[in-house]
Structure formats: C-alpha cells, structure tokens
Amino acid sequence: MSIQWFPGHMNAARKKAAxxxxxxxxxxxxxxxxxxxxxxxxxxxxxRLHRQRPCLKILNKSDLADPQATSEWAAYFQAQKDTHVLAISCKKPGDVNKIPAFCQRLAPHRGVPTKPLRMMIMGIPNVGKSTLMNALLKKRVAKVGDEPAVTKTQQRLYLGKHMVLVDTPGMLWPKIEMPDDGLMLAASHAVGVNAIVEEEVAAFLGGILLERYPQLLSSRYGFACDGLDGVGVLEQVAQRRGLRIKGGEFDLEKASHVLLVDYRSGALGRISLETPRSRQAALERFASERAEYERRQAEQQQARAELEQAG
Structure with a gap:
C-alpha cells in the first residue's frame, strides 16, 4: 500500500513558505x-538550505517515544550542518520554555529592537505545531484539532518584544517515496482518513510492535506474541476486547481503531517506529527493491523492442 496525501492547500502553503x-x-x-x-x-x-538558514529540530511528543531511540535521533541530527535539536513534549510548559532562549543563542545577531529574531515554525500535519504555538505565547492563537491539516494559512505572531513567529500550515510532500513512511505517517495520524485503509495501517503497526515491543502488546492486551503477524495482532485485540461482527467473526475494523488509538495516545507505552539503524536498513531495502523493479522494466522494454523488430 502506497499512501499519498497532498491536498491543494498544501501546494499553496509550500509556495508561500518559499x-x-x-x-x-x-x-x-x-x-x-x-x-x-x-x-x-x-x-x-x-x-532552508537554499536560503542557508539554521534549523532547530523539535522532537515533539518525546514523552510518547522510546527514550533510547530519541537519544539516538538527537545525536543523528546534531551531527548535521546548521542543525540543532530539542526533544520535548509541547504539553509540558517547562519543555516549551526552553525554546526562546535556545533560538536566541542560534541567532545572537538578532533579537534586538532594530532587528527582531524572525522564526518560522514548520512541520507535517498533526505533529503539534499549533499546540506548541499556543504554549509558547501562553494563549490560544492557533486552532488545535485531532485531525490533520487544521491550520491552512500562515500566521505572524510576536513572542515578546523582539521575537517574531510565523506559523505555517502542516505540509506533506507531493510523493512519499517509501511505502513504510506513508504507513508510519498514517499510524501517527498525519494523513487524512480518506487516504488510508485503517486495517492495513494497523496491521503494519502491529508488525513493528511484534518486532520491537512485544512486551508492550502482551502487557496491554494480555496475549502471547509468539507466532503472530500484524493481522494476527488485530485478531488477538479483537478477541481480547470482544470485538465481533454478526456471525461471530472478529471485527478487525474496530480492532484496528483500538490499536491505533492506543498507540497514538501512549496507552501502549513509549514507542518509536524508527531508529537511525532501522531507517538505514529501510533505505537500503527500498533502494534494492527499486533497482530490481527498474531492471525488470528494462528487460520487458527490451523484449518488446525485440518483438517489434522481429515482426
């Protein structure tokens, strides 16, 4: 399953952001x-690289993530040029309060009456930008919702006297190359529900949990994970929660929703869907699969050309 979601307002937002x-x-x-x-x-x-702007990567929802994986990601990003990292939960005022001073250190030549520090907040849908904006300004200035793409236009706001914040709409990109990325984004509620099949997304999530966090599945739902696959996880969730349709079969649709909500809310525990190591492995696997696909396409094209010549 290859998930793609790029509504028209996102293209307009990209042009405005540039x-x-x-x-x-x-x-x-x-x-x-x-x-x-x-x-x-x-x-x-x-x-930002085109304009040579430094970047502060905010690893939001770190209270829901595996702390070991978050530490590895912080080191990964920190090693990149003009990139700095803060792992926070934007629902914790103490975490949010670190941001203004951190930003000021990254641009010490700005933040004075004649040269206010101009900051642009960007990110994908439903990642917590609006919640962060509201926390930074200590008032409701951005609409917050449980569905992705709530914000659709830029807002220019002032953080104190010498800091300007521009809040931008959540943007995905026109083509998500790796199918696993689309599934991870869907599992984390960054993709509109009209673009996904929940059972496929939940089965994918179940496979990751079996591989990396089987103990959290067992603890939450009370079943053994041995011998299961992603669909098997959904069947076990349905059995444990008494989710059945007419005729007694498991209601995998409701079970999928239960698993996704438990993951998104943190009820399952602190979970990371990728690490730097797993990311590298996924990239290598994707490159290999793409190379194989292109090889087969070339062979088919060559065979067609030979048939046309022979005819």
Missing amino acids: ETMEDTDLVIEVLDARLPLASSNPMVEQL
Whole structure:
C-alpha cells in the first residue's frame, strides 16, 4: 500500500513558505519523536538550505517515544550542518520554555529592537505545531484539532518584544517515496482518513510492535506474541476486547481503531517506529527493491523492442 496525501492547500502553503523563508532567520521544524525522519518534510530541508538558514529540530511528543531511540535521533541530527535539536513534549510548559532562549543563542545577531529574531515554525500535519504555538505565547492563537491539516494559512505572531513567529500550515510532500513512511505517517495520524485503509495501517503497526515491543502488546492486551503477524495482532485485540461482527467473526475494523488509538495516545507505552539503524536498513531495502523493479522494466522494454523488430 502506497499512501499519498497532498491536498491543494498544501501546494499553496509550500509556495508561500518559499517566499517567507527569504525573511526568516531561523527555521523551527517540529517532528514527531516517534518517527523523526519519516515525519521530516524534505521540502522544508530544501527551502532552508537554499536560503542557508539554521534549523532547530523539535522532537515533539518525546514523552510518547522510546527514550533510547530519541537519544539516538538527537545525536543523528546534531551531527548535521546548521542543525540543532530539542526533544520535548509541547504539553509540558517547562519543555516549551526552553525554546526562546535556545533560538536566541542560534541567532545572537538578532533579537534586538532594530532587528527582531524572525522564526518560522514548520512541520507535517498533526505533529503539534499549533499546540506548541499556543504554549509558547501562553494563549490560544492557533486552532488545535485531532485531525490533520487544521491550520491552512500562515500566521505572524510576536513572542515578546523582539521575537517574531510565523506559523505555517502542516505540509506533506507531493510523493512519499517509501511505502513504510506513508504507513508510519498514517499510524501517527498525519494523513487524512480518506487516504488510508485503517486495517492495513494497523496491521503494519502491529508488525513493528511484534518486532520491537512485544512486551508492550502482551502487557496491554494480555496475549502471547509468539507466532503472530500484524493481522494476527488485530485478531488477538479483537478477541481480547470482544470485538465481533454478526456471525461471530472478529471485527478487525474496530480492532484496528483500538490499536491505533492506543498507540497514538501512549496507552501502549513509549514507542518509536524508527531508529537511525532501522531507517538505514529501510533505505537500503527500498533502494534494492527499486533497482530490481527498474531492471525488470528494462528487460520487458527490451523484449518488446525485440518483438517489434522481429515482426
């Protein structure tokens, strides 16, 4: 399953972001700490590198992520040029309060009456940007919702006297190359429900949990994980929760919803869907699969050409 979701307003938001970047001193990119690279929009990196702007990567929802994986991701990003990292939960005021001073250190030549520090907050849908904005300004300035893509236009706001924040709409990108990225984004509620099949997303999530966090599944639902696959996880959830349809068969649709909500809310425990190591392995696997696909395509094209010549 290859998930794609790029509504028209996102294309308009990308063009507006490119214009605003010219007058920006610092990019704050909000990522989901449970899937930092899968939730990193490559268009953000392209825009800020084109303008040579430093970036503060906010690993949000770190209270829901595996702390060991978050530590590895912080080191991964910190090693990149002009990139800095803060792992936070934007629901914790103490975490949020670290951000302004951190940003000021990254742009010491700004933040004075004649030169306010201009910051642009970017990220994918439903990653917590609006909640972060409200926490930073200590008032409700951005609409918060449980569905992705609530914010659709830029907002320019002032954080104190000498700091300007530009809040941008959540943006995905036109083509999600790796299918696993689309599934991770869907599992984490960054994709509109009209673009996904919940059972496929939940079965994918169940497979990751079996591989990395079987003890959390057993603890939450009370079943043994040996011999199961992703669909088997959904069947076990349905059995344990008494979710059946007419005729007595498991209601996998409801079981899928239960598993996804438990993951998203943190009820399952602290879970990361990717680590730097698993990301590298996924990239290598994807490159190999793509090379094999292109080889087969070339062979088929060659065979067709030979048939046409013979005819």
